[in-house]
Amino acid sequence: MVEIDYINVRFACHVCKLKSFSERTKLRKHLLLEEEIEIEPRKLGKRSIDTNVVHVKSSKIKVYEEKDDIVKMYYGCVVCPDYFVQLDDYTDHINKEHLGMLDDDYDLVASGPLPSTIILPNSTIADTDEQVSVKKSKTTTEAITRLYSFQARNDNLTTTASTQTRMIGGIIESIDLEAYTMYTEDGDECYSLTTKDHMPTVIQTCAKKGIRIVPCKTPEEKPANPFEKHVTIDDEYLEYMILTRKINTKPLLNNTFKEINDVQLSIINQDWNGNEYFCAVCAQMLAGCILVNNDEVLFVNCIEIYNRFRHLDAHAERHSIQKSSLPDGTELYDGLKICNMDSDNSHKLVLGSHVINALVTSSLRLDLDQPKPELGPSTHSFHPTQNTRLFLSAYSLHKSDNLLKMKSTQINTFDKYAQLKQIRSKYTVPSTYRLSRCSSRITDNNFSRPYTVFTVYTMEDGDQFGDLKLGSRILRLMASTVFEGKRSINRTDLKKIAPVKKDTSVYHNYQKILELDAENDEILFLGNQNLERILVSIAEKITPQLKEANSKVEKKILEKTRK
Numbered sequence: 001m002v003e004i005d006y007i008n009v010r011f012a013c014h015v016c017k018l019k020s021f022s023e024r025t026k027l028r029k030h031l032l033l034e035e036e037i038e039i040e041p042r043k044l045g046k047r048s049i050d051t052n053v054v055h056v057k058s059s060k061i062k063v064y065e066e067k068d069d070i071v072k073m074y075y076g077c078v079v080c081p082d083y084f085v086q087l088d089d090y091t092d093h094i095n096k097e098h099l100g101m102l103d104d105d106y107d108l109v110a111s112g113p114l115p116s117t118i119i120l121p122n123s124t125i126a127d128t129d130e131q132v133s134v135k136k137s138k139t140t141t142e143a144i145t146r147l148y149s150f151q152a153r154n155d156n157l158t159t160t161a162s163t164q165t166r167m168i169g170g171i172i173e174s175i176d177l178e179a180y181t182m183y184t185e186d187g188d189e190c191y192s193l194t195t196k197d198h199m200p201t202v203i204q205t206c207a208k209k210g211i212r213i214v215p216c217k218t219p220e221e222k223p224a225n226p227f228e229k230h231v232t233i234d235d236e237y238l239e240y241m242i243l244t245r246k247i248n249t250k251p252l253l254n255n256t257f258k259e260i261n262d263v264q265l266s267i268i269n270q271d272w273n274g275n276e277y278f279c280a281v282c283a284q285m286l287a288g289c290i291l292v293n294n295d296e297v298l299f300v301n302c303i304e305i306y307n308r309f310r311h312l313d314a315h316a317e318r319h320s321i322q323k324s325s326l327p328d329g330t331e332l333y334d335g336l337k338i339c340n341m342d343s344d345n346s347h348k349l350v351l352g353s354h355v356i357n358a359l360v361t362s363s364l365r366l367d368l369d370q371p372k373p374e375l376g377p378s379t380h381s382f383h384p385t386q387n388t389r390l391f392l393s394a395y396s397l398h399k400s401d402n403l404l405k406m407k408s409t410q411i412n413t414f415d416k417y418a419q420l421k422q423i424r425s426k427y428t429v430p431s432t433y434r435l436s437r438c439s440s441r442i443t444d445n446n447f448s449r450p451y452t453v454f455t456v457y458t459m460e461d462g463d464q465f466g467d468l469k470l471g472s473r474i475l476r477l478m479a480s481t482v483f484e485g486k487r488s489i490n491r492t493d494l495k496k497i498a499p500v501k502k503d504t505s506v507y508h509n510y511q512k513i514l515e516l517d518a519e520n521d522e523i524l525f526l527g528n529q530n531l532e533r534i535l536v537s538i539a540e541k542i543t544p545q546l547k548e549a550n551s552k553v554e555k556k557i558l559e560k561t562r563k
Contacts (some may be wrong), residue, residue, distance in 0.1 A: 005053045006069050008061055009076040009083050014091040020075075022058055027078050039078050039098070200246075200295060203237040233257040233391060238292065247297050247366040251442050251561040256394040257290055260333060264392065267404070268353040269335045272312050277407045279305050279356075279436045283419075284411050285400035286351065286358050288393040288440030291338065291382060295367060298382040301443045301557070302362035302375075302450055304421045305436040308355055313434070314426040317357050318343070325352025330386055338388045340379075349379035351390070361422065362443065362450050364561060373557040375450040375550045377422075395441055411438050415446070415455075416483065417476060422452035424543065427475065427535040428528050433482040447556050451549045453539050454479055459549055465498060467506040468549070471542040473497050474510060475535065481525050488522040509538050 011027040012020035015035045021027045031037040056064055061071050074083040075090040079098045084090040194202050231249045233239055234257065241247045264285060270278045283305045291298040307313035308326070317325060327337040337352040351358040365371045365381050374381060403411070411419050419435035426432045439449050446458055457472035474497060481489055491514060498510055512534050516523050525531065 006056050006064055006071045007053060007074055008056045008058060008071050009074045011076050011078055012087055014094050017087060024078050200237055203240055231255060251299050251364060253442055257391040260390045260392055265333055265335050269355050272307055277409045279434055280409050280411045281400050281403045282356055283436050283438035284396055284403055287438035288396050290391040291388055293384055293388040296382055297367040299364045299366050300360050302439045304359045304361055306357050314429040314431045315423055325350040325357045332387055338384045346377035347380055348377055349382060373554045375554055410435050417454045418449055420454045420479060424539040425536055427478055428526055428532045430482055433479050450553060451546055456546055456549055465500045467504050468542050468545040470498055471506045471538045474538060487526050489525050491518055491521045491523060505541050506538055509534050
């Protein structure tokens with residue numbers, strides 16, 4: 001009886017080794033568009049038929065296996081009819097037989113998808129007085145072929161350091177390459193070149209495979225900015241961006257940034273019941289953090305912390321299946337979701353754990369040449385995904401550790417009102433006045449923080465008795481009532497706020513508060529719905545002017561952080 005072999009042939013990419021296809025044409029398209037490698041089509045002609053071999057489509061494998069037939073898996077060549085058991089064998093075959101590589105002279109990167117990347121040959125280069133010039137190539141493959149063709153003709157010759165330098169210089173200059181060193185987990189070291197535009201992708205890809213990348217920079221290319229010399233980020237990609245001045249490090253000051261770890265993830269997922277100081281700890285920890293998604297690098301200048309439970313936070317996020325910052329198990333970090341949310345007429349950037357959701361209220365893109373700070377509840381310039389990474393400031397971590405040790409509910413001692421969230425309702429509920437807003441070190445002052453209804457009263461310019469500052473001063477009085485542990489407002493204290501009569505909307509609302517029922521000249525504060533309606537009306541009236549005030553803050557941040 002003739003034995004039948006059942007085989008399934010897949011066509012895999014020999015460069016990235018991650019993607020495979022059912023047809024040669026699809027693989028050729030992938031190589032051309034993703035890896036910048038043009039592969040000649042398979043030559044037409046008679047095809048020998050092996051009657052003892054049955055080619056099984058991927059969709060039919062299960063059917064054959066149910067019949068107890070064994071389907072063997074192979075990697076097919078994108079050019080010729082050959083196929084191989086191991087992907088590495090196929091890689092050797094296509095490089096030598098179809099791409100013109102020589103034995104032992106190539107070392108294609110097999111650690112991940114690294115298109116536009118070549119490795120310098122290990123064997124000797126020709127000893128010649130002429131500088132090698134590789135003309136501008138359409139693809140990196142063409143450049144590699146020319147390089148190896150030159151070496152193949154002269155491999156029996158010795159070389160001098162000056163000749164090597166001139167040769168490598170000619171290659172780099174002609175096809176815009178950049179050198180770097182790869183260090184694997186096994187300690188192997190390999191020198192490589194890639195196009196400058198592709199370097200960030202190489203670094204990110206290698207990092208996922210456990211390969212450390214160190215760009216080779218000349219002394220002239222080292223940063224000249226004194227701020228840049230003292231900024232350290234525990235990530236190869238971001239270190240490269242700093243080294244090549246592709247991101248603005250001035251807002252980072254002299255600081256170190258490390259990716260969030262399990263201990264910190266545990267803190268932002270800590271229950272607040274009986275431990276409300278975790279609100280201040282989380283706010284300080286996340287202030288001044290860096291978010292990275294692909295080539296987007298965002299510096300968070302100000303953040304507000306909200307609890308997920310209504311009994312602990314009157315402004316808790318309204319949960320729905322369609323839109324929620326609640327982690328669902330698909331995130332990069334366990335118990336942390338970084339996402340955009342459209343709610344309350346805002347496009348919000350939120351960091352959500354099982355306990356908190358942190359709203360970014362001031363941010364700056366570090367990778368843009370002409371960035372525009374974004375202040376307020378909306379963040380349009382950053383687009384998070386499930387792979388967005390979070391780096392915490394060592395300065396903020398040190399301060400948050402101290403808050404945790406002291407179990408402090410107050411973030412700092414110099415401005416309690418600046419630690420209140422920007423809200424427009426629930427003014428007669430105590431949880432509204434929990435200290436939960438924190439700014440980065442470079443913006444933690446009255447001129448660089450986003451103004452809120454509680455802090456705009458301290459703005460340098462503007463009419464002291466105009467609607468904006470009068471409304472803010474009224475709301476500050478409500479906050480001070482809670483800070484002092486009182487349950488009512490003294491009418492005499494309230495009368496001192498506005499000694500000058502004004503025919504304005506906010507002043508009329510102020511008069512309505514004075515006319516509320518009082519007992520012994522004390523107006524009930526907590527849970528007073530009549531007072532709540534007036535305070536909400538005041539907040540709505542001053543919000544448009546608050547936005548104008550924050551536009552001035554944007555300019556000050558830009559001046560302070562400009563390269």
